[in-house]
Amino acid sequence: MSKLSMDPTNNSTPTEFIPLRPSHGTKGKEVVLYANYFKLAVKSLTLYKYTLKVAKIPKQAMKSDAKIPEAKGRKLNRVVALALEQVGNAIPVVSEYKSQAVSLEPLDLPKDGTVQVPYSDEGRDDTYKVTFQGPTEIRVGDLTTFLTTMQGSSSTFPLFEDVIDAVGVVLGHYPRAHNGTASLGSGRHFPLNLTGEVQALGRPGFNTIIRGYFSSVRPATGRLLLNTNVSHGVFRFSGPIVDLMRQCQLGTDDDVWKFNRTISRLRVKVQVLSEKGVPGSKPLSKGKASASKPPGVARIKESVISGLADPRDGGKEEKPKVKRFGARPNEVLFVIKAPAPSGFQAGEEYTVAQYFQIRYGRQVDLNLPLVNTGTKLKPVYTPAELVEVIPGQALRRKTTPDETREMIEFSCRSPFANATSLVQTGRKCLGLDENPILAKFGVTVDRNLLTVKGRELPPPQVIYASLKNPRQLQKPSVTEGSWNMRDVKVIKAGKSIQAFRWIYINTEFRSNPPPQDVQGAMSGMFNFWRNMGIAIGNPQNKDGESIHIPRGASAIKCIESAFAKYQVHPQFLFVVLPDTGTEIYNALKTLADTKYGYHTVAMVKNKLVKEKGQVQYFANVGLKVNLKAGGINHKVEGGVTLVREGKTMVVGYDVTHPTNMSGDSENVPSMVGMVSSIEPELAQWPSTAWTQDGRVEMLSATLEAKFEERIRLWLKHNPGRPLENIVIYRDGVSESQFMQVLDKELPYIRAACRKLCKQQPKIALIVSVKRHQTRFYPTDANNMTSSRNIKNGTVVDRGVTLARVWDFFLTAHTALQGTARPAHYTVLLDEVFRSTFKLEAANTLEKITHDMCYLFGRATKAVSICPPAYYADIVCTRQRVHMNEFFEGSDNASTISDAAKTQIKSRTVHENLKDNMYYI
Template structure:
């Protein structure tokens, strides 16, 4: 079997885990369709390139404690740019202004490969050494020959291949956009136009943040060619502009509004105008006026009563957010001409006497120093630099507005890519690209896709639910199999209101579940439920209610929430899942009682209930051959990291979730979950233990037999981590099998990576193959055109996107011992069919989902784990500390034994 080696490491006897299978063949199932892909063709000459890694370090100053700081952000960008001007006069070169430089020829450098540049700001000179390490030689002819032939004459079978070359091309293409003052570049590949008001959208008056439509770009290898992947993206940026103008949007007479203004300005970078001293005349002659200059500072906020330090005369401030005449600071000797030394002076008087400027007395002053060493400047002299991204999580109102503004049709996005996007990314008439001989095709790429047939969805009594455009309803059908009968149950009503209506609708809901085939006793333990108030210590009130149920040991607890409320939800799930072991379902009161209870709403909640109790809601009508024999276990696992938090995330854990099927119906996916060191993607020995748990549970449900095949979906790793998955994680799963199976009876394993967070999109070219939202049809698979022939991967859009642009899931096979051995040349079709049809088996929905359920369930499981540690994550987000005891308690949360082998997380 033809294979590619993942690692470039040379070895006489490479282990099997160092390889993954070549594509057995392109898929053939389904109706062919022509699509546009969000890629442009790249024309790259076979030039030699030279790649340098650069280090920037401050030069220490002799005889002074004040040393220059390490360069970051805009400062680093400026220093690298000055270094490039020093060394690149005769050589075309580019940079991403962080850590590398790419040139067409070797650079003429000093003997130590270091140039020293002077960085001047606010009249202060600092010096930085910029060292050019390398170069790494890149032979583009070798890259292009490989893409044309898919053969490497050196015998190197590593994957991903030519990462340095592809990275260098991305740097060349992105250089001009990064160098532009009118473009904000975020991360390695996202660019946002700052000079296009038609690409900006307000997120509301609370913090005056702005959503900007930007563009992603990255060079990608494909069969026979290099491509530029480009996509529409959106970023949230903080307010920008002259602070005196920004203040017009605030009620400066309201303390709450001033407090919000203070928070919004905090930590923003700004240009500060330092005025020239006014000219003077006297006995010693005339002193000419000075020259104004611009400096860059970080804003602390407005003036507050807490400014200053205990060892110095503190500022006198009338109130937080005080105006120039209401803020006095102590002016130490020597004082400028005309000013009294060692005395207090107001900001207004200081500017008038020293600079001859009458400041606006209606606007609060701005502190561009620190809280202990404040520097107060009139608002009209401070201008916030545009393009500063928001570092905190958006609030619910901002998130809703973001979704509304970012939701665009496929054709709108495609049009943006070929017009404004090209301008923002500087893809046309670009001197730098011309210097390197690179050009970017004008048109979006066309590719061949295939529309797979929708599977049949079956319910109890072999009743088929008609599937249309990837969805169906449960009218006149019953679940395939009810879970354990719910004989003892109750409901908790939090902050009760409309109590009679809630009691009535809960009764209707239970009756509806019975008609669906969910086994549940008609009457609750308490006819009117249990009322709980959120006043006072809410968590204690709720815990008391749960504790009161302990004697009855309920099979299920329904919780009626007063509203969408994350803290209340987190408390319910922590108490139910961890402390007491009660399966719970939360519903929002207004949704529950709307129109006397909606059958669709009843059904959606009932599906969750049945899954939690061990039932199977629906199944496939035509069982996939590799599953129907009942000899194949399907596994999904994922790791989520502490991201999108504005505070200190250093001590936060990463959360791991693993789910596995227990039978051929793929209806139940019990789980194992744990935490590990933060921001560590690869798993440790806990994976082996969890895998053993899942194998033993399969064995208990299958007449003491272990699965002959195991198909694993690993969610969310990048190409650069494929090698680690095979070298670090697969051995743990092999070890679990070795300790569980008899000798020489190990199962066949296939390992597939599933990814949703990528930038590939497809657009329809034909109205006959287009949904109402103008997307490609559900079930569309693409395995050529934007892929490499030897790599077994494919893009699948299993779902129907009701709005916006559909995002396909990307699947890559890292190991295959199952499909090729059983299906031969049909292996690709078999995997695509299995993956597609499993997307119809997400138990809590009556529609196909966008990524296969094992990966989806694993992601939900990780999210549920974070619920139990909400206090840990929320405090970190707010920069609050957590005691070591609390941290250990939160991270030590374990699922109650009663729920251990259930779908409690759904």
């Protein structure tokens, strides 16, 4: 692994190593902000860190290649907790209940470091072995000394990762050990019992959204910090399953099927009843609930719901007779095997209702469907009234449009509201006050949010062509990072659009030609675009044409049938969609982008014909059209520093992974998108896209070939000019992967440069991240926007950063609602800025990045992350659309045949579009 040199006497220019910060930025008006961090005071103790491995001990000899099921989730948490009780009673010890434990003293362990843990679950008594590897001595004082002096022996990146992880385990122990809190991932904790933090989602409210809190230990110059943030999680239904059945009102077969999907894979507690006639036991209906379990209940076991009773359940030899899907207790028959329990005859058939009456003296509800708490092959049919869903189970599927809307409404809060939650409810949830564990480990958390210094960078001047005289330039007024296109035209029209058609897609009834309101809006929009300066003629079909897609019909077949009739292939298709649904949109883009090579512009009917805001809507769509045609919509006055000389290419690339998939996502690919500039105005960003193995972040040898394509395209558009600099924005990698980017990806980039460039261009590689947890809040009413956020252009490069690492937070945009999320930029490689701009290197990089945020071509506002990273993410999103079979209806993703998967993955952008901004 490459090392980060921390030797202050080393003055050589770094190449393949993370560069030292040249200086802090100085440009802009200085402001004081709150940050969502608390200062940590940590005693210089020696901690002892263990790595844990948990394995189930098989009850009988198994084949050497047999796979022993792993302990996961709640079971793993509980097994680790029981193991710690055995070895840490007299010694303070904390854990994240998965793979780590941290103690104040070495633990009293057996010689082999292994303890055995008996564990009863799902009706089985098992034994697990927990192996403690270590300990590794963690000297907290080494970290605090380094942060104070910025001198020390640490040479890896991230800095002092083992110490920070250990302190993080200490701080995360309380919420993970608390029964009323659900913990997700490495640092998100959700209180389950606070009414004001929970809201039902959807109609009916099967799922809930919970306001929780994130925490992570972060190093900064001179101090250790705790980064906290408000976080939101969506959780599945919890409580008695009969309550959910009543909510669903299972009146039709369709209701029953939907309910089955709702409860699938839920983890539940099942009451195992005491046998009839056992001394001291009473039927549940006559007893009172005790603190541990109700009378008449022998024990409580945990199981996972396979679904409702299904005629397809069971193997060939032991197949129950299930009358219908969602069968009731008197509609399922099964054979009693020998030896038969008391009251039963071996070989005879009994209904589930009869079984519970004879064996347990329990009359079950005959109106409720049976729940299968076994497996599809070996079903265990349980009356619904004996099943209760365990709280805190995260939703793994994509939320519905209604759920998404309600999530946004619940989570969209002012900066003040979020900051207040952090210092009140958040501290309680995370256990930051009066916590004996923190006291024992010498950790104290300051009670006030951290204040930091920021700077407000001035916005660049945006320029368009004048509407009255296109040869003159017009400077619209920029307010809070936003402007309008009144009295202006685009700077440069793209290629003339002459061969084009427009289509109206209807799902309700056949309508040909399209309705008059749609015809009028389309005619008005084409005229509006001509006034904007877009080179567009008249459509081949003046009145438009309709494609009727009946409900339930295949959208892709209906659209392809229409495309097949075109005798002259259009450059552009302007398509009016009936709604915002994904099926028709996905079909349209997949066919047009990959098979036919048509530029498509999709519009939703109600937005198109609505008079209020129609002019702005026409303008926004027109900006996309001009970019697809190769035009330049606007630029910034004076150009972007470094790039304006015409010898620099800017590149952005990103990898997105399958997420929120309820089905098997192992074989679903990750999407890679890359864009690159081809001219000094930074208006056109042609792209390339490909796939790689799912959930793999680092790119493979394909990167070299794709980067060669980018260089060739730049050289084609800049004949006779040398490519002297390449500035790369790599989106989305975590700090733990920084060195991998340099070790694994950079060599492919250099190899591409060696093949095509006589003189090797200098490279700057910057990681851009939006999915982080740092937020800033204004401290002064004079330095906030109308939404009470910090002002656009605010940059922070001190206070929550390390002086030795070159990074900064930039909030280029204005958040209209909620709390603004800054983009975080970290320089991994710099052969450009320090050598060219010397002492102004930091200021120059901040200015270039900020200025580019005003050059996002389809918007009339500054965007939150610089366009190369933003566009690369959009390319990945379009790539997902091209392979939507993997993602839409992800329950069925695992049923796609291997041949079909290969065909889907082979889809590539059509030759007509590959060097254009088809994706915008």
